Amino acid sequence: MAESDEKREREQLAAQEGPAEAGTAPDGMELDAAQAEAAVAGVGEQSTGDAQPAAQQEVPQEDQGAAAETEAREAPAAAAQAADDAREEAASREEALNGTAVAENATQPEGEATASWIDHPSFEPLSAGQIVRGHVAQVNDDEVLVDVGYKTEGRIPLHELNIPRDKKPSDVFQPGDEIDVFVIKVEDAEGTILLSKRRADYRLVWEKLERHFKSGEPLEARVTERVKGGLLVDVGVRGFLPASHVDVRYVEDLEKFVGQTLRLKVIEIDRQRNNVVLSRREVVEKELEAIRQQALEALEAGSIVEGVVRRITDFGAFVELENHLEGLLHVSEMAWSRVRHPKDVVKEGQKVKVKVLSVDVERGRISLSLKAAQPDPWETITDRYQIGELVTGEVTRTVDFGAFVKLEDGVEGLVHISQLAHRHVDDPTEVVSPGDQVTVKVISLDPKARRIGLSLKEAQEDEERLRTSQFNQSQRETLKLGDVFGNLHELLEEQRAAERVESSPEN
Numbered sequence: 001m002a003e004s005d006e007k008r009e010r011e012q013l014a015a016q017e018g019p020a021e022a023g024t025a026p027d028g029m030e031l032d033a034a035q036a037e038a039a040v041a042g043v044g045e046q047s048t049g050d051a052q053p054a055a056q057q058e059v060p061q062e063d064q065g066a067a068a069e070t071e072a073r074e075a076p077a078a079a080a081q082a083a084d085d086a087r088e089e090a091a092s093r094e095e096a097l098n099g100t101a102v103a104e105n106a107t108q109p110e111g112e113a114t115a116s117w118i119d120h121p122s123f124e125p126l127s128a129g130q131i132v133r134g135h136v137a138q139v140n141d142d143e144v145l146v147d148v149g150y151k152t153e154g155r156i157p158l159h160e161l162n163i164p165r166d167k168k169p170s171d172v173f174q175p176g177d178e179i180d181v182f183v184i185k186v187e188d189a190e191g192t193i194l195l196s197k198r199r200a201d202y203r204l205v206w207e208k209l210e211r212h213f214k215s216g217e218p219l220e221a222r223v224t225e226r227v228k229g230g231l232l233v234d235v236g237v238r239g240f241l242p243a244s245h246v247d248v249r250y251v252e253d254l255e256k257f258v259g260q261t262l263r264l265k266v267i268e269i270d271r272q273r274n275n276v277v278l279s280r281r282e283v284v285e286k287e288l289e290a291i292r293q294q295a296l297e298a299l300e301a302g303s304i305v306e307g308v309v310r311r312i313t314d315f316g317a318f319v320e321l322e323n324h325l326e327g328l329l330h331v332s333e334m335a336w337s338r339v340r341h342p343k344d345v346v347k348e349g350q351k352v353k354v355k356v357l358s359v360d361v362e363r364g365r366i367s368l369s370l371k372a373a374q375p376d377p378w379e380t381i382t383d384r385y386q387i388g389e390l391v392t393g394e395v396t397r398t399v400d401f402g403a404f405v406k407l408e409d410g411v412e413g414l415v416h417i418s419q420l421a422h423r424h425v426d427d428p429t430e431v432v433s434p435g436d437q438v439t440v441k442v443i444s445l446d447p448k449a450r451r452i453g454l455s456l457k458e459a460q461e462d463e464e465r466l467r468t469s470q471f472n473q474s475q476r477e478t479l480k481l482g483d484v485f486g487n488l489h490e491l492l493e494e495q496r497a498a499e500r501v502e503s504s505p506e507n
């Protein structure tokens with residue numbers, strides 16, 4: 001008797017419940033929270049027999065206005081509370097029904113099936129357009145079945161799997177794999193859920209790209225093809241990497257990047273136009289900046305480093321050091337002597353050894369010196385020049401009080417205007433001009449003051465005395481030879497005379 005009453009109770013409950021969005025019904029459709037709450041209330045009323053259906057209850061006329069006002073005021077809180085109560089009552093109902101089902105199954109003949117909604121008392125609510133995670137249940141040649149926690153398994157048709165044309169479903173999916181799927185339709189004509197992995201992948205890819213675009217974080221992508229103006233990359237959708245954004249410097253051969261996986265930054269995105277533009281240059285620049293900063297902090301003033309001249313300007317040259325650091329070699333630090341233009345000392349691409357003069361970490365500036373990395377010629381000047389000796393050099397410039405003569409790199413001497421000639425000179429250009437090669441005499445030397453006094457007129461006097469001395473010496477040597485040859489001539493004449501006497505007939 002009790003069993004028949006319980007059956008009638010379930011039949012009445014099934015008749016009252018209809019299709020909705022939350023909860024479950026015997027036909028597999030979902031119930032919303034209000035209907036689930038009403039169904040639970042119906043079970044309580046029928047079991048006690050004291051309450052009437054909600055539709056049959058009457059509300060006094062005078063209380064309707066106040067009730068409506070109170071309901072409107074408390075609607076948000078009441079809705080949340082009602083949802084919580086519905087969930088609790090639904091859980092209680094499911095527990096009670098499970099207990100009833102167990103008791104009924106104990107009395108049922110073997111092989112008789114129970115209602116499906118009792119076998120599956122709770123399911124995740126599904127609606128078209130959402131993305132859910134499930135596990136692959138079965139892999140067929142034309143479809144894949146996925147368990148998404150619903151009463152039936154979802155079906156992904158072959159054209160919605162998003163696999164290469166030369167692949168079979170079994171090449172990509174295995175039972176138990178966890179995948180994200182897009183719900184196309186709930187309860188299709190075959191009574192299953194229609195799913196799509198292709199649409200889920202597409203939506204998730206764009207959501208991922210939008211996150212990376214907003215955050216600026218790089219992502220990894222494989223280069224698939226070389227095209228005009230850049231490269232195509234696979235980021236789930238087709239992305240474009242312009243040639244100007246492949247590296248920090250211009251890359252002539254882009255073909256070598258095809259097949260490589262690169263770290264890229266999303267710099268432009270347009271979902272409606274299916275357009276994604278990426279940059280490797282910005283990622284590399286950021287990485288290099290971090291390396292440069294560390295190297296800059298480790299670089300010490302006074303150290304000798306090697307570099308390559310990259311650019312030459314009127315005021316100096318920029319030298320690239322290790323770890324992509326760049327320093328300025330000012331024209332005043334290129335040589336110990338005066339430099340007219342940096343290109344007279346260095347050339348682009350030339351390797352140089354320079355000394356670090358200063359490092360400004362905050363401003364990222366490095367000052368370099370080429371001459372400081374070389375020995376100071378004035379430290380050993382007395383080993384090469386002595387007072388009174390004649391030396392040769394080039395006139396570099398003239399001033400009102402004389403002319404400067406370059407003897408070697410870093411060593412210039414002054415020929416005072418009074419030392420230019422034996423006559424009075426008003427303007428040094430009357431005697432010499434820049435570029436002239438001259439012989440001068442060292443008349444003073446001060447290594448500490450880095451000064452050498454030179455004389456052009458004394459050098460000319462010495463040269464004249466030297467020429468005179470050489471002439472006189474040659475004359476003396478000529479006279480000596482004349483005396484020798486003169487005596488020899490006399491001896492020869494005497495010998496010939498004696499021979500004539502001896503050969504005469506008289507003798």
